[in-house]
Amino acid sequence: MGIVIRRAEQEDQSELQRLLKYIAALHHAGRPDIFRSGSSKYDTAQLAEILQDEGKPVFVAADETRHVFGYAFCIVRESGGDALLN
Numbered sequence: 001m002g003i004v005i006r007r008a009e010q011e012d013q014s015e016l017q018r019l020l021k022y023i024a025a026l027h028h029a030g031r032p033d034i035f036r037s038g039s040s041k042y043d044t045a046q047l048a049e050i051l052q053d054e055g056k057p058v059f060v061a062a063d064e065t066r067h068v069f070g071y072a073f074c075i076v077r078e079s080g081g082d083a084l085l086n
Helices: 010-030 044-052
Strands: 004-007 058-062 068-073
Antiparallel strands (some): 004 058
16 A cells, blocks of 8 residues: 555545544544534535635645545745745
8 A cells, every 4th residue: 555645636525524524523622612523624615615726735645545644735825025035
């Protein structure tokens, strides 16, 4: 079994939702005063929109059966006027 890092696709929605709900449950267990029970950070429509946004790429670590082990939600920003960056 090999795991690859790749750009997330719409077909990964159910796996991403599974992990998002798992993380939300961990947050709720640790801070029930802040995080709601049974929630997810994004609903299906929001996640679909994010997956289409080139400025917010999502990457997954997945195997050949499309089982997702982890994800990275990113935001692409242009730098400018920085003393260190071009």
